[in-house]
Amino acid sequence: MKRFLLLSLCALLLFAALRGSVSAQAGDSIPTYYGTVGPILQTHCVGCHSEGGIAPFPLDDPQWAVRMAPAMAAAVQSGRMPPWPPGGDTPPLQGDRRLSAETIRTLVRWAEAGAPLGRLRYLPLPSSDTGAAALPYRLQPAQAYTPDAKLSDDYRCFLIDSAMGSDTFVTGYRIRPGQPRLVHHVILFVIGREQLALAQSRDGRDGRPGWPCFGGPGLSGNPADIGAPLGFWVPGTQGTDFPPGTGFLMRSGSRIVMQVHYNLAAGPAAPDQTRLELATAPGSAGLKPLLGNAVIAPVEIRCPPGATGERCTREYALAHTGMRFVAEGSHLLCNTSPALYQARDIGDGSSQTTTCDRPVTGDRVLLGVTAHMHLRGVRVKLELNPGTPRAQTLLEIPRWDFRWQGQYWFQEPIRANRGDTVRITCVYDNSGPIPGPGGEPLEPRYMVWGEGTTDEMCLGFLSWVRP
Template sequence: MPTRPRRTRRALATLLAAGLLALSACGGSDGRATQPAEPASQPAAGPAPEPASEPGAEPPAEPEGAGHGGHYAEPARSKPLRAGETRETIAMPGSYTPSAPYGTGTDDYRCFLLDPQLERDTWLTGTQVLPGNPEVVHHVILFQVPPGQVAAAEAKDAAEEDEGWTCFGGTGLDRFQDVDNSSWIGAWAPGGTETVTKPGFGTRLAKGSRIVMQVHYNLLAGQQPDTSAAQLRLAPGKRDYEALTTMLLPAPVELPCRPRHSDGALCERAAALADVKERFGAEGNTADLLHLLCGGEPQAGEVQSCVRTLGEPITIHGVAGHMHLLGRSIRIEVNPGTPQARTVLDIPVWDFDDQGSRPIDPVRLEPFEQVEVTCRHVQWLRDRLPSFEGQPDRYVVWGEGTTDEMCLGMLQVTHP
């Protein structure tokens, strides 16, 4: 795997910055508790058989309102504050009613500029997102805005009507955003709870910093007004904490149509890619660029991976993965293919409603060591999930929408 120049990795990040978990998230909830078991095979023609249930699994629950395509998760109860910590609640300045910004598609990404009133340097030690209208809010990502970017953020906010601004991908404030050191500081997604750092760790927020709240609205659930908020857990900046950052590990998605559907209008990769670009504008060309980060040319298949070679030492403290509704499994491995190989995240049956980050025992990696993310996506889930009802098969590439796909690993790291 050839090592790509750092400037190339950074140029990609603005296009890769949507969709995560309690580090971030994205996509649409279909109301299932766990994914159905995979069918043994698919017939060449005719309706797909009902996949058998996972051994010992209960049938998926159908929550109230699931027919609207919305996710109805309530904010989790806050965890007790530790000595010296305080909470600051920041909210959207006003109500916002989502709509398709380019006149087509079923998703709206909107960024809102929030002011936590930081009068001195501070450590952020946890976040709790409070989705105001969970019927239409499908994920929320929080980004820090350093003091030097506040004026640009205010100008962007003022340039569009209504609250906030359109922001597929990232916040739109950085032409290049470093995948090795993202500005993400927290998020809410299905299964997400309040995130709290380990004692002695935090994210540094400089005096005068602002927060951008990026909200993904799923228009399949309707176009209802929303006013979301977040709670920041803060600790005094004079404390000698280790600074945490987020490293992103995107990999391509190149999922072809099933043979019996291959004559569909969007089953050619070029047509599917053009459709993504029409719905998401400039941020829709991620699938064109991921092979530059990961090496090689796009190759159709259910399983895709990406190996990253480190340019500096890191210590991994937490891991998370993100896919959408066609995701089946995800794995993150360090030093793949060597005697030192170690799996730090393994989700053999992906559950969209359980996307929280996972703390791990610290793993120290040195320059030139590698990290690999591997995802598997399957088309047969289209036949099982309400979000795809009435939608034809398509060649699936990386996209921001509820029924598009992603393959994304996330590492919470410190740098010595």
Template sequence: MRTGERFVDVAMPAAYTPAAPHGGTDDYRCFLVDPGITGTSFLTGSQFLPQNATVVHHAIFFRITPDQAAEAQRTDAGTPGQGWTCFGNAGIADTAAWVASWAPGADETLLRPDIGYPMAPGSKLVMQVHYNLLAAKPGDTDRSGIRLRLTDQPGLTPLDTFLMPAPVELACGPNEEGPLCDRAAAVRDVAARFGDGALGAVTGLNRRCNGGRRPVASTRTQCDYPVRQAATIYALGGHMHLLGRSVKVELNPGKAGATTLLDVPSYNFDEQGITPLTEPARVKPGDTLRVTCTHDVGLRHQLPQLRDQPPRYVVWGEGTSDEMCLGVVVLSTATA
């Protein structure tokens, strides 16, 4: 352990039995956990501890204030069983900050000792776990947790997480057919499984990244994000589901001095994580960040998790049989 740091382990209060709503195969469940922060601290690293890797697809941790924690407690108390359903975010506060995440293949996310996510006194965490039940056995439960690396040393550079999603539009393959190969039907299916917010994500990403033009199916997708405020980027990651082939994040593509900040040419769902930059990258207003992903619908016939799933037109969605294209940027506006 580095000087001045300590480990704190937190876990779900009790074992949870995943159950996918609306006839789907995916369950997003949020749990309130308390790391016992009594003074100003910084989170400098994290290691998710999946208790049942057969059903845990990925996990995200959101930092919430004491007031937001009270809202989370009310939501938990008003929801049958342990925790509450939370597609897309923490399910209780749009301002909850993403401070840790895990996907298969990731070990500890270890940041530089001079940077960290600030944790004010009384801060708690919402642990969002995505359970995929395609390989689940009857009675499968999970009681995952996380090991937090914390320091009380003052003067660390405070971090934020900036997310860069891009739309996904994947048509059925040449030898595939079925009712869900129709885009409109596939979008209705996503909304039925995950709610109106899922429909909003599909339409919102098309509007944000394609100017609202009619969607065109393609194995390649991208989205540009203008830099609004000077910042320093310290680490990046990319997230897709099982049809992902490659993911890249670029700074000022097509311009003089363009830089590739993240390049994963052979994406493997079972080998994900946040990658620190060797040298932090400074960005300023007027710069552009671009995320680009490629997908391969042919993988649907090769992967055991998807072979028995009906062919579908794939759009952005929370399920393992849906897809994502997401750049994750760890940055600070305090040092720029």
């Protein structure tokens, strides 16, 4: 037995020596975990892939990194990881997560070489992201909420007691999930006094804190009224500081509604009380108010050929959304009609487009952009002055994923003038069943504008200041 142990020890030492000499011989050409790979993972992956984080395995653990090396190579090559939905001709954005070609090559070569660890050394922690510092004004829902374990995804809105005594600028925010493993995204909406009574009547109506809400907070039939979204948060970020000299003006008496998306595939349900931190400045601080406007297109999405029945009729869809006004009004805004969409050939139904051109109504300095569709959305694009020499893409999401929504800030502000045109184009796949938000199958049906999971939206949002 003793001899066996000794032999194994010798074999192990020999193996270690050989391994060491192989990587030493190859010099820099074979990446190692403790050489170049670990620091890459810490900078680009560990924000989500750490113990207790939203991602399914920790990449600051060398054993996991080695085990997952081939999967990582595939995920970074295909662009699935790190998650970063914008692409195409989108102008440079702040916080772009995409990896350089060289970084991708390093991860691929490491996997191909059998994921060697290299010589053990201490890896410095990633330099802390901007936005990590705590902000002074702290808020949270009154009670913890335990997401519904019967669902795979639970979308819940909470009314935050954020009444400001006087007009106040929010200049930045942080989100601190109570259960980082479960919280997949957070959207902050600001509602005015008019919507407060409705929010209060929904709050706790099912005996639990908050109320279910899928798209927006569900408090108004008019998407122009959702109030500007104050902010978006996705895993791997801490929050946002608004561009210097600007702030989001919260009128006295307005409130924040916090929508939290819980991803229950990521772990067992547990009580969550996600916190919110704000940096504020008095309304008299002389900041430029961050303004915004929605850009919408009509939604007329038909059932695939062969699918029939009541659910495939426009009347049924209209009757089942509370937003008939938007469904019809969006056509007026865009100079289109349901008949125009219904006359189109939709092929197998997998690529149905809706679009709208809208005039810019004043001179603007565009700072940020976001887009929103539901589960059937596959592509979305926002453009300024398309088809002219001044054409400029504002945002393009070539593979829409409802689970990775974000707000994007341009690296360089973009000027838009009164009379310019903004175009939004959304594409949907309504060709067959898809998993619904709670994991249940959703069959195709006729879809018009609405907030429900089986309704759709084609919504862009521009954030800007006056010049």
